[in-house]
Amino acid sequence: MTEQIALPKALVADLGARARAAAAALAAVPSTAKQDALRHIAALLRAAAPEIEAANTLDMTRATAAGLSNALLDRLRLDAKRIAGMADGVAAVADLTDPVGGVIDTAERPNGLVLSRVRVPIGVIGIIYESRPNVTADAAALCIASGNAVILRGGSEAIESNRAIHAIFARGLAESGLPADAAQLVPVTDRAVVGAMLTAEGLIDMIVPRGGKSLVARVQAEARVPVLAHLDGINHIFVHAAADQAMAERIVVNAKMRRTGVCGAMETLLIDRAYPHIASLVAALRATGCEVRGGPGLRAIVPGLVPTTDADWDTEYLDAIASAGLVDGIDGALIHIAHHSSHHTDAIVTEDAAVAERFLRSVDSAIVLWNASTQFADGGEFGLGAEIGIATGRLHARGPVALEGLTTYKWIGRGTGQVRP
Amino acid sequence: MTEQIALPKALVADLGARARAAAAALAAVPSTAKQDALRHIAALLRAAAPEIEAANTLDMTRATAAGLSNALLDRLRLDAKRIAGMADGVAAVADLTDPVGGVIDTAERPNGLVLSRVRVPIGVIGIIYESRPNVTADAAALCIASGNAVILRGGSEAIESNRAIHAIFARGLAESGLPADAAQLVPVTDRAVVGAMLTAEGLIDMIVPRGGKSLVARVQAEARVPVLAHLDGINHIFVHAAADQAMAERIVVNAKMRRTGVCGAMETLLIDRAYPHIASLVAALRATGCEVRGGPGLRAIVPGLVPTTDADWDTEYLDAIASAGLVDGIDGALIHIAHHSSHHTDAIVTEDAAVAERFLRSVDSAIVLWNASTQFADGGEFGLGAEIGIATGRLHARGPVALEGLTTYKWIGRGTGQVRP
Numbered sequence: 001m002t003e004q005i006a007l008p009k010a011l012v013a014d015l016g017a018r019a020r021a022a023a024a025a026l027a028a029v030p031s032t033a034k035q036d037a038l039r040h041i042a043a044l045l046r047a048a049a050p051e052i053e054a055a056n057t058l059d060m061t062r063a064t065a066a067g068l069s070n071a072l073l074d075r076l077r078l079d080a081k082r083i084a085g086m087a088d089g090v091a092a093v094a095d096l097t098d099p100v101g102g103v104i105d106t107a108e109r110p111n112g113l114v115l116s117r118v119r120v121p122i123g124v125i126g127i128i129y130e131s132r133p134n135v136t137a138d139a140a141a142l143c144i145a146s147g148n149a150v151i152l153r154g155g156s157e158a159i160e161s162n163r164a165i166h167a168i169f170a171r172g173l174a175e176s177g178l179p180a181d182a183a184q185l186v187p188v189t190d191r192a193v194v195g196a197m198l199t200a201e202g203l204i205d206m207i208v209p210r211g212g213k214s215l216v217a218r219v220q221a222e223a224r225v226p227v228l229a230h231l232d233g234i235n236h237i238f239v240h241a242a243a244d245q246a247m248a249e250r251i252v253v254n255a256k257m258r259r260t261g262v263c264g265a266m267e268t269l270l271i272d273r274a275y276p277h278i279a280s281l282v283a284a285l286r287a288t289g290c291e292v293r294g295g296p297g298l299r300a301i302v303p304g305l306v307p308t309t310d311a312d313w314d315t316e317y318l319d320a321i322a323s324a325g326l327v328d329g330i331d332g333a334l335i336h337i338a339h340h341s342s343h344h345t346d347a348i349v350t351e352d353a354a355v356a357e358r359f360l361r362s363v364d365s366a367i368v369l370w371n372a373s374t375q376f377a378d379g380g381e382f383g384l385g386a387e388i389g390i391a392t393g394r395l396h397a398r399g400p401v402a403l404e405g406l407t408t409y410k411w412i413g414r415g416t417g418q419v420r421p
Numbered sequence: 422m423t424e425q426i427a428l429p430k431a432l433v434a435d436l437g438a439r440a441r442a443a444a445a446a447l448a449a450v451p452s453t454a455k456q457d458a459l460r461h462i463a464a465l466l467r468a469a470a471p472e473i474e475a476a477n478t479l480d481m482t483r484a485t486a487a488g489l490s491n492a493l494l495d496r497l498r499l500d501a502k503r504i505a506g507m508a509d510g511v512a513a514v515a516d517l518t519d520p521v522g523g524v525i526d527t528a529e530r531p532n533g534l535v536l537s538r539v540r541v542p543i544g545v546i547g548i549i550y551e552s553r554p555n556v557t558a559d560a561a562a563l564c565i566a567s568g569n570a571v572i573l574r575g576g577s578e579a580i581e582s583n584r585a586i587h588a589i590f591a592r593g594l595a596e597s598g599l600p601a602d603a604a605q606l607v608p609v610t611d612r613a614v615v616g617a618m619l620t621a622e623g624l625i626d627m628i629v630p631r632g633g634k635s636l637v638a639r640v641q642a643e644a645r646v647p648v649l650a651h652l653d654g655i656n657h658i659f660v661h662a663a664a665d666q667a668m669a670e671r672i673v674v675n676a677k678m679r680r681t682g683v684c685g686a687m688e689t690l691l692i693d694r695a696y697p698h699i700a701s702l703v704a705a706l707r708a709t710g711c712e713v714r715g716g717p718g719l720r721a722i723v724p725g726l727v728p729t730t731d732a733d734w735d736t737e738y739l740d741a742i743a744s745a746g747l748v749d750g751i752d753g754a755l756i757h758i759a760h761h762s763s764h765h766t767d768a769i770v771t772e773d774a775a776v777a778e779r780f781l782r783s784v785d786s787a788i789v790l791w792n793a794s795t796q797f798a799d800g801g802e803f804g805l806g807a808e809i810g811i812a813t814g815r816l817h818a819r820g821p822v823a824l825e826g827l828t829t830y831k832w833i834g835r836g837t838g839q840v841r842p
Contacts, residue, residue: 024759024783024785027785028782028783107804109802109803109804113793113797115803115804120785122815122816123785123815205815205816206815206816226647226814226816244838247838250838250840251838251840254840254841255840258840258841338445356835360833360835361449362449364445364448364541364544364831365831366831366832367831367832367834368831368832368833368834369833369834369835369836370833370834370835370836371835371836371837371838371839372534372834372835372836372838372839372840373839373840373841375840375841376534376834376839376841381530381841382530382536382832383528383530383536393647394543394544394626394627394829395543395626395627395647395816395817395829396816396817398829398830398831398832399831399832400832408815408816408819409819410785410786410787410788410789410819410820411787411788411789411803411819411820411821412781412789412790412791413788413789413790413791413793413797414777414781414790414791414792414793415790415791415792415793416792417665417668417671417672417792417793418792418793418794418797419671419672419675419676419679419793419794419796420675420679420794420796420797420802
């Protein structure tokens with residue numbers, strides 16, 4: 001029993017010590033060296049596609065025999081096209097501007113001391129993810145590009161695929177003269193290692209969970225290490241009385257139905273009681289195959305809607321279902337959102353700039369949008385080039401997080417012998 | 422038993438709900454309204470000095486009877502001069518630039534969507550402090566100025582003083598048309614309330630402990646809410662071979678002896694084995710009354726030093742004591758600091774710019790200084806106007822933290838009907 005408890009802790013302590021040493025070395029590496037290494041790794045990934053696919057076949061065979069669902073099998077599967085996409089992703093990260101060394105601000109004090117805040121890597125990042133093996137490459141590339149060491153703990157069902165991808169990273173780093181330990185894969189599938197990572201204060205500086213809600217909930221509940229994550233995306237669109245009809249219908253349909261399974265999908269539609277085209281808006285959404293559940297006021301206008309329950313307003317469907325209800329203008333919308341928002345992404349559709357600005361100012365979410373689809377909630381769409389995740393916490397980084405969110409800063413003071421009076 | 426457990430939780434839930442409502446209102450208040458309210462509060466504090474002093478006398482009488490140490494009694498004491506200083510501090514915070522609403526960056530995407538990151542208050546800040554009643558005013562002023570609601574939990578020995586100061590804030594906020602609940606004082610001295618605050622996820626967004634090491638250690642160990650703090654200030658000065666002799670002696674003496682009890686005080690002196698004036702440097706420090714504990718190499722050069730133990734290199738003396746040892750150049754200094762630093766403030770003294778830049782780049786601390794005293798580690802000295810604390814964590818904010826560190830940001834996107842393809 002003692003051994004079962006001690007082993008994961010000892011393993012994480014070893015991984016953490018190696019990561020810390022690698023992080024210290026990587027922090028001093030010029031941007032070009034990190035970027036060249038990532039381009040080399042991308043080339044190695046392309047060349048190793050057959051081996052990666054063979055490893056993936058082992059995972060797929062075992063997962064199929066274990067009776068995993070088709071959805072899980074699809075997430076697990078790697079083919080030539082997906083491996084090429086993964087390599088392209090790594091090469092794309094190499095093209096991003098390195099935030100490390102950037103000067104946030106600088107000022108000379110009256111005594112002549114010159115103080116600057118300079119961006120530095122966070123240090124050691126833990127990534128805990130599920131069945132998608134491409135996260136191994138995506139996350140490792142972002143951490144390396146920002147000078148961090150990464151400890152990767154993927155799903156046990158993807159262990160062969162992850163080992164094959166990780167081996168390429170270790171080889172590519174070493175061949176590029178960078179520490180191979182900058183990207184480490186937890187070599188065992190023991191679930192207790194996740195618990196040991198979550199409580200590895202001082203060894204791991206930040207944990208990023210990548211996966212479904214149950215994974216994120218477990219990580220948030222157990223972690224002593226800071227976590228960058230979002231649990232829910234219960235995203236609202238408020239169609240205001242002064243919304244353009246065609247724009248409102250286009251945005252609502254896109255926000256819900258473009259892809260229903262993404263965290264930026266609209267889940268709740270709030271319609272201003274004074275909006276003149278309520279029935280048309282609901283009809284447009286239903287015409288796309290979306291089930292619209294309606295509050296009592298809306299059902300009086302649009303017959304045939306499934307009635308909402310209290311739980312609906314707090315549900316992230318991730319499916320072709322939306323809750324919809326009438327609210328009394330911007331005030332009603334703000335009250336509803338304040339009660340039910342998951343602080344992810346909320347949008348208003350209106351031609352009234354003053355109302356829009358009040359919404360943007362008042363809604364307390366990581367992303368607030370005016371006349372745009374909530375499905376833009378994505379690091380790529382935000383111009384970050386990639387994303388390690390979307391954060392709905394209030395500290396450090398919010399919304400889509402990419403390289404800058406993987407850095408912190410230090411104060412550098414350059415003096416000429418100043419002492420404090 | 423159930424009641425004993427439930428009451429602190431219920432109390433914090435109530436405080437938290439009031440604070441959240443106040444924070445929502447305060448987030449939309451213009452800078453001038455917050456600043457006018459703080460100036461009004463400063464005036465009220467000055468006018469209420471006799472009442473505050475009377476309340477403090479109650480605390481002092483009880484504390485004296487309870488046999489508190491003279492050091493604790495001095496921290497607890499308020500007199501006319503200290504109350505005036507407290508009021509001046511509040512007025513000074515009112516003069517600081519409000520970060521809220523500031524645009525960090527903005528960019529137009531190819532599709533015309535304009536995205537900005539805009540600073541917003543964090544929300545609800547919990548301050549857990551000990552016997553100094555002036556923290557009530559200092560911390561409340563900083564939180565209000567940055568649009569946050571604050572929940573103050575001071576030491577039980579200062580409860581009457583804190584109530585008197587808090588009453589002025591509540592009155593001043595209300596008289597200025599701001600929510601009185603923007604600054605709440607925990608009305609009871611039950612220690613279990615601290616535990617309830619530390620685990621009040623979703624109610625309190627960040628905890629700042631202000632006090633001694635045991636308080637900070639308890640907060641860091643128990644908190645589920647993010648904590649902004651530093652535990653230790655084991656600060657190093659490395660005197661390099663190419664240091665200017667007079668400057669090195671001036672900086673080392675100042676960094677250790679100006680005030681020995683502050684977190685920015687030097688605790689460890691590392692001397693380059695090749696520095697030509699080793700004995701003079703140690704003599705200068707000892708001449709000020711500092712006990713210098715020396716490693717074996719140093720003791721061979723400077724007789725009569727108390728020998729260091731292993732524990733000395735990890736000790737924050739906060740007293741007229743310093744550990745001192747010889748190292749082999751910059752490499753030896755970096756290795757020592759990497760092993761023993763508390764990531765607070767470390768400095769190098771040298772005339773060699775290349776060595777200095779390597780030190781500044783390589784030392785992983787919140788503050789790294791070249792040719793300046795570590796005692797500059799202070800928000801006021803850094804030009805921040807004040808500080809809520811100094812943080813040695815790696816996320817959100819590092820080093821001295823003032824108004825900007827009490828904010829986060831949200832993404833605001835302004836579109837013209839964009840949908841995602």
